[in-house]
Amino acid sequence: MENIPHDTPALIVYYHGAIPIDVYYFIAKTILFKDRVIHTVADRFLFKMPGFSIISEVMNVIPGTVQICSNILKENNLLGISPGGVYEAQFSNSYYTLLWKKRLGFAKVALDAKVPVIPVFTENVREAFRSVSFGKSIWLKLYTITKLPIVPIYGGFPVKLRTHVGKPIPYNENLTPEQLQSKVARAIEELIQEHQRIPGSIMRALVQRVYELPKKKSK
Numbered sequence: 001m002e003n004i005p006h007d008t009p010a011l012i013v014y015y016h017g018a019i020p021i022d023v024y025y026f027i028a029k030t031i032l033f034k035d036r037v038i039h040t041v042a043d044r045f046l047f048k049m050p051g052f053s054i055i056s057e058v059m060n061v062i063p064g065t066v067q068i069c070s071n072i073l074k075e076n077n078l079l080g081i082s083p084g085g086v087y088e089a090q091f092s093n094s095y096y097t098l099l100w101k102k103r104l105g106f107a108k109v110a111l112d113a114k115v116p117v118i119p120v121f122t123e124n125v126r127e128a129f130r131s132v133s134f135g136k137s138i139w140l141k142l143y144t145i146t147k148l149p150i151v152p153i154y155g156g157f158p159v160k161l162r163t164h165v166g167k168p169i170p171y172n173e174n175l176t177p178e179q180l181q182s183k184v185a186r187a188i189e190e191l192i193q194e195h196q197r198i199p200g201s202i203m204r205a206l207v208q209r210v211y212e213l214p215k216k217k218s219k
Contacts, residue, residue, distance in 0.1 A: 011109060069106075
């Protein structure tokens with residue numbers, strides 16, 4: 001938690017599991033140990049659900065427009081974003097591939113608000129819950145049409161989860177949004193390479209609950 005600032009703003013960028021259960025725990029720990037609330041960005045479809053607007057207000061969840069996100073940071077807050085969003089949640093796999101496409105919104109937010117970006121990755125998050133792998137082409141077509149999270153999810157396995165907070169990437173006015181996006185993506189991929197055994201294994205992640213496996217050897 002030492003990389004999370006005590007009293008200055010920062011943009012926290014994380015890998016999106018099938019269900020972002022790790023984010024819920026991370027937000028709770030930040031409140032307990034840093035006495036700070038992390039505002040989070042949710043997909044727009046959630047705000048169309050009855051009652052979600054009330055929940056979002058209580059939980060500090062916001063729609064992801066550049067201006068709203070930038071304003072949150074300029075008010076000295078912490079903000080969490082997963083560039084991959086629902087798409088990454090549904091279609092990434094046990095190889096923990098980042099699926100950001102060409103999304104630059106988070107980079108534009110960080111540059112506009114002039115804040116550092118903190119890369120975050122949770123080990124075994126895709127072993128806790130998984131999206132089904134069969135019929136991927138069908139689910140992808142349906143998602144393209146509806147933009148809704150329709151891929152079935154299974155799991156709830158009591159695997160060992162460990163969130164790794166990388167070193168902040170400082171604000172640099174000379175970077176373009178594209179350059180900053182690439183830099184943050186590399187930082188998260190390095191966290192994955194360092195801490196996650198690939199491909200992920202539900203059984204191995206369950207074993208880690210009771211037995212600490214040897215660290216990965218650097219290549």
